Amino acid sequence: MEVFPNLNTVVLISSDIKVIDWCRHALESVFSVKVIDSLQSYSYALTAFQNLILVDTALFNGRTEKIFSDIARRGHVLFLVKSDDTFPLSYVERHYKTCIPFPCDLDLLRDVVERYALAPSDVDPIFKKPGRTPFGDVDISGFEKFIGSSKIIIDVKRRLAEAAQREISVLLLGESGTGKTFAAKLLHDNSPRKGKTFVSVEMSSIAEGLAESELFGTVPGAYTGAVKRSGRLAKADGGTLFLDEIGDIPLFLQAKMLRILETGNYCSVGSDIERHVDVRLVCATNADLQQMMHKGKFRIDLYYRIAGCTITLPPLRRHLEDIDEIAASFFTGHDIALSEMARKKLMSYDWPGNVRQLVNCLQRALLFAKGETIYPEDINF
Numbered sequence: 001m002e003v004f005p006n007l008n009t010v011v012l013i014s015s016d017i018k019v020i021d022w023c024r025h026a027l028e029s030v031f032s033v034k035v036i037d038s039l040q041s042y043s044y045a046l047t048a049f050q051n052l053i054l055v056d057t058a059l060f061n062g063r064t065e066k067i068f069s070d071i072a073r074r075g076h077v078l079f080l081v082k083s084d085d086t087f088p089l090s091y092v093e094r095h096y097k098t099c100i101p102f103p104c105d106l107d108l109l110r111d112v113v114e115r116y117a118l119a120p121s122d123v124d125p126i127f128k129k130p131g132r133t134p135f136g137d138v139d140i141s142g143f144e145k146f147i148g149s150s151k152i153i154i155d156v157k158r159r160l161a162e163a164a165q166r167e168i169s170v171l172l173l174g175e176s177g178t179g180k181t182f183a184a185k186l187l188h189d190n191s192p193r194k195g196k197t198f199v200s201v202e203m204s205s206i207a208e209g210l211a212e213s214e215l216f217g218t219v220p221g222a223y224t225g226a227v228k229r230s231g232r233l234a235k236a237d238g239g240t241l242f243l244d245e246i247g248d249i250p251l252f253l254q255a256k257m258l259r260i261l262e263t264g265n266y267c268s269v270g271s272d273i274e275r276h277v278d279v280r281l282v283c284a285t286n287a288d289l290q291q292m293m294h295k296g297k298f299r300i301d302l303y304y305r306i307a308g309c310t311i312t313l314p315p316l317r318r319h320l321e322d323i324d325e326i327a328a329s330f331f332t333g334h335d336i337a338l339s340e341m342a343r344k345k346l347m348s349y350d351w352p353g354n355v356r357q358l359v360n361c362l363q364r365a366l367l368f369a370k371g372e373t374i375y376p377e378d379i380n381f
Contacts, residue, residue: 008032010113014056019080019102023054025304026106027113052116056080056102078116106304108168138162142190146183147329148322152314156183163309164190169261171246171306172284174313177356180284181244183313188240193280196239199232204245211253213269222270233266233277241279246306247287247298254299261305281306316351316358323347326355330362338374345376357381 010031012023015038024033031052057079080102100112142164143157163170164187172180181200188198206214213222217231233241243249249257260266261281265274283306292298316323323346327338338346342365351357365378 009034009052011036011053012056013037013053014058014080016056016058019056019058021300022102022106022304023080023109025301026109030110030114052113053077054080054113078113106308108166108308138165143186146179146186147326148319149325150319150322152319153322156311156313159309159311160187161190163187163311165192166309167192167280169280169306169308170282171308171310172282172313173310174284174286175315175354176286177354178313178315179355180286180313181242183311184240184242184244184282184284187282188242188280191240191280193239197236198240198242199236200242200244201232202244203248208250211250212256215253216256216266217268219268219270222268226270231268233260233279234275236279237277239279241281243281243283245285245287246283247285247289247292251297251299254302258299258302258305261302316354320347323358326358327362330359331366334366336366336369336372336374339376341376342374342379345379349381 008031010023010027011034012020013036014020014023020035020037027033055077078100080100100109138158138161140154140157140161143160146153146157146160148154160183170184170187172183174180184200185198188194201215203211213226213229213231215231215233217234218226218229220226220228256266260277260279264276264278266277267274289298289303293300293303324343327343327346331337346358346361353360361379361381364380365374369375369378
């Protein structure tokens with residue numbers, strides 16, 4: 001049997017295409033990545049590869065504990081754990097192996113794997129127990145303005161708080177009206193960059209021909225009538241750049257955005273002088289970026305750069321129990337309340353426009369209500 005004894009090879013045990021692509025993008029500049037994509041082949045990996053093994057625990061969910069015992073006896077094993085995995089982490093804790101949350105920032109994954117390959121005893125576990133955050137217990141008090149106490153919203157706040165403390169690109173997903181822009185601002189306000197500028201760019205509102213100059217700025221002579229103008233990137237230097245509806249960014253700009261994320265360098269339109277910028281990138285979209293990648297409309301390498309941490313904001317229909325709290329917050333300062341029938345009417349609707357639609361609905365009800373109580377007839381969807 002062929003044996004691969006050096007630490008320049010990482011063996012990835014996974015059948016998830018997204019995990020495989022993610023790890024290859026992160027590691028192939030440093031390591032040779034060999035993929036074992038089935039349980040039938042995992043034992044071969046344990047004996048043939050005398051080096052670092054990266055295990056996607058989702059492949060083993062519901063399997064026997066013996067598999068984990070076999071893997072845990074290896075000296076150089078990292079476990080790649082998704083937030084919804086339910087595998088027995090007790091084996092990892094017992095053998096002092098390291099877990100990496102997935103998805104994570106590409107640079108973080110590369111850094112942990114490089115350090116672990118050289119000195120596994122010097123790398124502390126990133127997290128150990130199901131449901132715990134990858135960065136330990138987090139304080140979500142800075143996200144109290146993101147109204148809601150349901151389990152699903154508390155989990156969103158926890159993930160936002162985790163991401164805020166790390167220099168990692170964040171991709172916010174969710175339907176229109178779920179609060180992605182508000183979440184991005186809260187991320188900035190609770191990050192180490194909170195004293196710096198937060199610059200928001202609505203990509204869907206910028207004509208394709210103007211997108212490059214809007215982001216990168218221009219120099220005199222770049223085109224007829226062009227003057228020196230700083231772009232949004234320069235204005236966000238040191239702070240956070242929020243690109244809303246990132247799926248609308250033109251393909252020709254995607255390569256330039258990738259270069260900025262990799263090097264921090266860019267050129268203004270009409271200039272060949274490189275500028276360096278230090279920004280934390282937060283993106284948002286309600287588009288299906290996976291489908292866009294399949295159709296060639298969104299670069300795969302850019303996706304893996306912007307999706308260092310992906311957070312999905314749920315539609316309101318999945319946390320209707322938060323309507324009471326949202327309404328109470330909206331009515332603060334007004335001597336008015338919902339009747340029980342009005343409350344039931346709000347709770348029985350599916351809210352295709354999500355929280356934005358709810359707030360608009362409450363605003364109209366407040367405007368037309370007579371007296372101190374809002375009745376069902378005051379509510380119009």
